[in-house]
Amino acid sequence: MPRKPNRNATGKLPDIRAVASVAKVSIATVSRTMNGSPLVSERLSKRVWQAIKQLNYLPNTHARTLVSGRSRILGIIVENISNPFFPELIQSFEEIAVTHGYEILVSSTNSDPAVLAACARRMLERKVDGVAVMTFGEEEPVLDQLTYRDVPIVLAEFKVDDPKASTILLDYSTGINQAIHHLSELGHRAIAFLAGPHSLHSAITRENDFRAAMESAGLQLQKRWVIECDHTLKGGAAGFEQLSRLASRPTAVVCSNDMTAIGVLRAAYMQSLRVPHDLSVIGLDDIDFAEFTLPPLTTIRLSRADLARAAFNALRAQLEEAGNPRLQREFLVSTTLVVRDSTAAPPSSAA
Amino acid sequence: MPRKPNRNATGKLPDIRAVASVAKVSIATVSRTMNGSPLVSERLSKRVWQAIKQLNYLPNTHARTLVSGRSRILGIIVENISNPFFPELIQSFEEIAVTHGYEILVSSTNSDPAVLAACARRMLERKVDGVAVMTFGEEEPVLDQLTYRDVPIVLAEFKVDDPKASTILLDYSTGINQAIHHLSELGHRAIAFLAGPHSLHSAITRENDFRAAMESAGLQLQKRWVIECDHTLKGGAAGFEQLSRLASRPTAVVCSNDMTAIGVLRAAYMQSLRVPHDLSVIGLDDIDFAEFTLPPLTTIRLSRADLARAAFNALRAQLEEAGNPRLQREFLVSTTLVVRDSTAAPPSSAA
DNA sequence: GTGAAAGCGCTAACAA
DNA sequence: TTGTTAGCGCTTTCAC
Numbered sequence: 001m002p003r004k005p006n007r008n009a010t011g012k013l014p015d016i017r018a019v020a021s022v023a024k025v026s027i028a029t030v031s032r033t034m035n036g037s038p039l040v041s042e043r044l045s046k047r048v049w050q051a052i053k054q055l056n057y058l059p060n061t062h063a064r065t066l067v068s069g070r071s072r073i074l075g076i077i078v079e080n081i082s083n084p085f086f087p088e089l090i091q092s093f094e095e096i097a098v099t100h101g102y103e104i105l106v107s108s109t110n111s112d113p114a115v116l117a118a119c120a121r122r123m124l125e126r127k128v129d130g131v132a133v134m135t136f137g138e139e140e141p142v143l144d145q146l147t148y149r150d151v152p153i154v155l156a157e158f159k160v161d162d163p164k165a166s167t168i169l170l171d172y173s174t175g176i177n178q179a180i181h182h183l184s185e186l187g188h189r190a191i192a193f194l195a196g197p198h199s200l201h202s203a204i205t206r207e208n209d210f211r212a213a214m215e216s217a218g219l220q221l222q223k224r225w226v227i228e229c230d231h232t233l234k235g236g237a238a239g240f241e242q243l244s245r246l247a248s249r250p251t252a253v254v255c256s257n258d259m260t261a262i263g264v265l266r267a268a269y270m271q272s273l274r275v276p277h278d279l280s281v282i283g284l285d286d287i288d289f290a291e292f293t294l295p296p297l298t299t300i301r302l303s304r305a306d307l308a309r310a311a312f313n314a315l316r317a318q319l320e321e322a323g324n325p326r327l328q329r330e331f332l333v334s335t336t337l338v339v340r341d342s343t344a345a346p347p348s349s350a351a
Numbered sequence: 352m353p354r355k356p357n358r359n360a361t362g363k364l365p366d367i368r369a370v371a372s373v374a375k376v377s378i379a380t381v382s383r384t385m386n387g388s389p390l391v392s393e394r395l396s397k398r399v400w401q402a403i404k405q406l407n408y409l410p411n412t413h414a415r416t417l418v419s420g421r422s423r424i425l426g427i428i429v430e431n432i433s434n435p436f437f438p439e440l441i442q443s444f445e446e447i448a449v450t451h452g453y454e455i456l457v458s459s460t461n462s463d464p465a466v467l468a469a470c471a472r473r474m475l476e477r478k479v480d481g482v483a484v485m486t487f488g489e490e491e492p493v494l495d496q497l498t499y500r501d502v503p504i505v506l507a508e509f510k511v512d513d514p515k516a517s518t519i520l521l522d523y524s525t526g527i528n529q530a531i532h533h534l535s536e537l538g539h540r541a542i543a544f545l546a547g548p549h550s551l552h553s554a555i556t557r558e559n560d561f562r563a564a565m566e567s568a569g570l571q572l573q574k575r576w577v578i579e580c581d582h583t584l585k586g587g588a589a590g591f592e593q594l595s596r597l598a599s600r601p602t603a604v605v606c607s608n609d610m611t612a613i614g615v616l617r618a619a620y621m622q623s624l625r626v627p628h629d630l631s632v633i634g635l636d637d638i639d640f641a642e643f644t645l646p647p648l649t650t651i652r653l654s655r656a657d658l659a660r661a662a663f664n665a666l667r668a669q670l671e672e673a674g675n676p677r678l679q680r681e682f683l684v685s686t687t688l689v690v691r692d693s694t695a696a697p698p699s700s701a702a
Numbered sequence: 703g704t705g706a707a708a709g710c711g712c713t714a715a716c717a718a
Numbered sequence: 719t720t721g722t723t724a725g726c727g728c729t730t731t732c733a734c
């Protein structure tokens with residue numbers, strides 16, 4: 001493998017002209033060869049590749065983008081990178097993107113609309129080919145900037161009436177129903193829900209799906225047993241403490257995400273409550289850590305890989321079948337319960 | 352705020368020429384204005400900004416890069432994104448970079464040299480202005496590719512004799528000495544070390560620093576009490592199980608990173624050992640999660656913010672003081688013990 | 703099949 | 719101070 005790029009007399013790195021001159025062809029032929037055009041004869045193609053190797057030539061993507069208009073960069077905007085769900089999602093997305101010859105540009109907004117606008121702007125300046133907006137709510141301000149410039153976007157859980165926008169629908173109810181069913185079978189009747197912030201569409205959907213699941217399981221839900229938290233560890237701990245101060249306490253708590261659930265685990269530990277003996281806890285997301293909490297967390301899995309794949313496919317469909325009127329614009333990602341050790345029968349197995 | 356970019360008759364997005372024509376100046380003046388050149392009169396500058404706003408014009412960074420040779424993109428290569436340490440590091444790095452007008456390109460190698468080479472190649476193609484190589488070992492293959500092309504790089508814990516390369520030295524021994532001192536004061540004599548993979552420079556350094564700290568504390572170290580793990584949760588759990596099978600078992604275990612320590616917590620729990628009553632555990636890194644393990648983890652903090660700042664400063668020094676012969680090429684990041692609840696006196700407080 | 707030439711949108715050197 | 723102009727390195731017609 002050649003390492004040191006040959007520089008010419010003036011110390012310049014090799015460009016397409018240098019390759020052409022070494023291979024004794026025109027720069028057009030070099031370009032065609034690199035881009036896999038079928039028009040190039042095998043004889044010349046071989047000479048070109050050899051010259052590329054010899055010079056250790058690397059094409060300049062900026063020049064390429066400038067003339068072709070396509071950057072092969074995909075943007076991904078997430079809400080909050082300190083929730084491990086998002087790094088995991090980004091990693092999945094990157095893996096798929098790189099496999100398909102795309103680079104990714106990452107931004108996290110921390111739910112700040114100004115930051116979101118800046119992200120969108122930077123992505124636009126870099127001429128991203130498409131953007132996955134994985135903020136689960138609050139995305140309005142960014143949409144116009146992107147779609148007005150005809151950049152394909154894909155939103156999680158948010159439908160937009162724009163030909164360039166696709167949507168990923170999240171089916172939480174399957175997993176949440178399984179969770180309630182699981183708890184109900186164990187004998188739980190008093191089940192609380194620690195919700196996410198109501199500024200997030202997904203948090204509201206999750207809460208609604210929880211209520212629906214309780215109802216369809218024939219379980220009573222006390223008003224005080226639904227508490228709005230903020231999807232963080234601290235918020236989960238605080239939410240559970242609030243729950244503990246109640247006169248009638250639930251025997252199980254379902255959380256809007258794993259971070260909340262881990263916060264509950266922590267708060268319960270501080271109160272010397274044993275999980276699952278004294279309290280059952282269920283999370284949502286199934287982040288990698290969920291398997292390693294104490295005890296290992298029973299949770300509703302929302303696969304990052306599935307979500308990333310759906311996002312990438314949505315974008316790719318927009319890019320590659322731009323004209324197609326029967327373009328798939330909606331994608332579905334489902335959830336499923338993963339039973340580990342944080343759930344068991346309630347202390348006294350009577351309702 | 353204008354949203355919809357005005358397109359011209361042919362539907363094209365506004366370019367620098369469109370701005371110039373609206374502002375009734377030359378494109379050079381537009382360029383100068385955007386780049387904050389002091390040469391532009393206030394009168395024209397005002398007209399230009401107004402035109403930019405009116406058209407909702409966004410400069411094309413690729414064109415900019417092509418002609419200027421500077422992309423304002425910084426690369427960061429990490430080892431393994433599934434260790435939360437790295438996402439946290441990346442976030443810090445990005446924050447600093449964005450603040451200074453840089454974009455970042457992220458790659459993780461999973462310790463695979465082929466992946467590393469591909470990362471370097473992609474970064475080179477994107478004409479990154481500099482690269483932070485945060486792989487903590489195994490970085491050799493990438494160095495030549497980058498430095499041969501005169502791209503400034505900064506390595507963690509790895510010195511290279513190249514004018515474009517800077518190094519961040521990690522001072523583990525301060526934190527590790529504090530840890531040993533802390534355990535020793537609590538009464539521990541039998542202290543084990545779960546090391547990282549020996550393919551990593553940092554893992555070897557940490558282990559050596561541990562040995563030195565033990566010696567300087569006058570503590571005996573049994574051969575079997577140092578086990579090579581792999582810096583993962585599973586590896587930590589497995590390492591501790593191996594330790595448990597020993598005839599003479601340690602009362603405390605120091606881990607090469609937090610993931611390992613959390614694995615130990617899990618394995619101890621499975622064996623019904625209570626931490627810290629039956630066993631003291633210390634991690635290294637202080638990832639965000641460390642505060643939320645059960646019990647909260649005593650650990651040696653290696654600040655991601657400090658490391659990211661050092662990496663950014665090293666790169667910026669290379670970029671902005673290219674000619675300076677007295678350029679700072681070495682940076683130091685230190686460590687410090689954070690005491691939480693995973694350490695206490697050993698079961699029977701006698702050596 | 704292959705090559706010549708015209709830009710992509712911008713910056714920077716040079717003129718005025 | 720401002721404008722004119724020559725490319726940056728590449729893709730893509732359009733001839734041949």
